[in-house]
Amino acid sequence: xxxxxxxxxxxxxxxxxxxxxxxxxxxxxxxxxxxxxxxxxxxxxxxxxxxxxxxxxxxxxxxxxxxxxxxxxxxxxxxxxxxxxxxxxxxxxxxxxxxxxxxxxxxxxx
Amino acid sequence: xxxxxxxxxxxxxxxxxxxxxxxxxxxxxxxxxxxxxxxxxxxxxxxxxxxxxxxxxxxxxxxxxxxxxxxxxxxxxxxxxxxxxxxxxxxxxxxxxxxxxxxxxxxxxxxxxxxxxxxxxxxxxxxxxxxxxxxxxxxxxx
Numbered sequence: 448x449x450x451x452x453x454x455x456x457x458x459x460x461x462x463x464x465x466x467x468x469x470x471x472x473x474x475x476x477x478x479x480x481x482x483x484x485x486x487x488x489x490x491x492x493x494x495x496x497x498x499x500x501x502x503x504x505x506x507x508x509x510x511x512x513x514x515x516x517x518x519x520x521x522x523x524x525x526x527x528x529x530x531x532x533x534x535x536x537x538x539x540x541x542x543x544x545x546x547x548x549x550x551x552x553x554x555x556x557x
Numbered sequence: 558x559x560x561x562x563x564x565x566x567x568x569x570x571x572x573x574x575x576x577x578x579x580x581x582x583x584x585x586x587x588x589x590x591x592x593x594x595x596x597x598x599x600x601x602x603x604x605x606x607x608x609x610x611x612x613x614x615x616x617x618x619x620x621x622x623x624x625x626x627x628x629x630x631x632x633x634x635x636x637x638x639x640x641x642x643x644x645x646x647x648x649x650x651x652x653x654x655x656x657x658x659x660x661x662x663x664x665x666x667x668x669x670x671x672x673x674x675x676x677x678x679x680x681x682x683x684x685x686x687x688x689x690x691x692x693x694x695x696x697x698x699x
Contacts, residue, residue, distance in 0.1 A: 502669040
């Protein structure tokens, strides 16, 4: 899994590419923590190029969500692939990680 | 795992997390070469394989004085079903497979793997032999 990180004016975008499993989840956790430590508390995880996710990847997203909220920010997800959407729905995590159509729209108006 | 036009793939190696990627790569290639596996079937079976393998690798302890733990994965696809046999050489462990459920708290960061596997499979069994043997089966929906 590769990670792309882009820091915008009002939020930061982190995009895991490939499979998000126990192999890549620690890198995602580390990158999310790094963004928060830098003061980037509004984070979008762009899942448009995440081909697959399992419970390890879900754990990293939930960990990031909790850490961002603790820092008075938020973590939102954008453009999940059908495979990722399917797992979010299966685990009911679509209720706490509502998907936005794109990274650009995740914080639009809020 | 008998069946018409059955295709199988085997992967062996040390019990390291990178093995998960190797097995998923091999399963992707198997589905590609078979050519008739629906995306939903492929993804959900891959999900269960990933969860069980990760569990085995994360928690498998080497038997005292023995070689490091190794994994032997075999996955087969035929016209009706997908099956996997995931073996390790770790100390046999006992895992309760009845009454698996997702965590009550949606914000729990772990504890979903076995429940997810049970949800996407038609059969999930574990036996102890000289190590642990997990058997996974999903009938093809489409």
